[in-house]
Amino acid sequence: MENNLATINEDPFPIKIGIIGDTDLDKTILLQNRMEYAVCTPFGKPSDIIIEGLMDGVKCALLSRNGRLHDIMPTNINYRANIWAMRKLGCTHILVTHTLSSLQENIIPGDIVVPHDLIDHTSRRAQTFYDGAFGSPFGVCHLPMYPAFCERTRKHLLSAAQELDLSTHSKAIVLTLEGPRYSTLAENNIYRTWGADLLSMTLCPEATLSKEAGILYASIGLVTNLECWCTKQPIATTQEIIYVFKNKVEKLQKVLSKAITNMSKEDWSEDILKAKILVCSNFANRIK
Template structure:
């Protein structure tokens, strides 16, 4: 595939590069040093916005606003394939992403941080794979396994980084992705709770699936902005209130990401990067096999 990252000898660690995908407002001049902006082309069209490269605490990074820097792309229209492909094309070995989520559980309160460990994909309109048989797409079919849904080692760095800042942090959670842009009903809330979902998102899938298919180590830092309508004890939050809560916490999310990037950058990830690639290759099929 285009943008393949070469695996070096056992004696030389594979250099890492961390992609960051988040909501509008996560990009500020103080985050990245040596900033360079790129318009990246992919076989799947344009990413949501320009990609910004630079360094955070000496670690190479690339940042992208998922819904555009003006937040003018609704969840179903985000070009997830172009976003992930662009990150891979730039050589990203990791993806640290932020999501705003709503709570389906009494013990997960607004303002807390969740580093999810599993997903339920309830979307219906989104391309789920790079290997779709279209002209320009990679040849063949990839039946990528989704256990675990996230890179657990990357997850642990996010959990530790949040706890070091003494933030209320949940080290696991199951996130169900809605199609959106509407919110769900009480009946749907109750159904999702019975399915085992703890949180609702509109953007986690198929992003997590595509990252796995691209062989990138992926972890989500999810900010709980509100409780869903199942909770009769709390007024239903408006979109403006949810955006306000996020903007109040954006500096905190940046601090968690910086801490995680620092700790990730100190370790050798060669084996994990190789395993992520082997996972894709070992589940790839075409008519020549």
């Protein structure tokens, strides 16, 4: 333990990676010196305990988004508590995984996707930390969402997937549904006209909140099924979707591990500072 910590302290480019993933990801992510923490936030409890440890000498914090028993539906996930907890633990980056449904013929089950943009089609989720409620930060933050993800972090995920010779899509627009139901055929057709490539139930408001917290955020997704617009195959059941994810989740773990190792070799100080300045420069509160 002392030798590992000594190595970290000598690192000229210290970063800490938050990892938020689907239920079974915590079983495949191998962290050394694992410690479990129950973190309190002004917004309540995170989805589960947070597991801290080292991955290739890099400090990481791992959280199951839907809970380790997958007993929290997408709308009821406490996204604000999850991101605030990562901020409280000092994470400079957040890497996340998502299961995705495809709206395009060229994106098929088993593919890896590193999205570059998003559409938020949710309606019942807290979208900001700065909501004026008791205990929330002061002011209103009008946050720009272009780019939706940290491009430099996104490219590390993409490069890692390509190094592992995985079938990977370098760009995609992900639309977030409210859930937990799947979309209808008519809705599928509307989303396709909007330019959406994939559907998720958990990308938003997670991406927005991470940016609002001043944390560099990027997502990597696993395509588990084709949506109902595609008549070439039967509609996948939930159990079939879970089966695909469980059989491919090791791919995501390998990409994350390689990306984190590569990221730790670079100086992120300027990017981290810019992420915080972005938040500070977009307040609209009145100061007397």
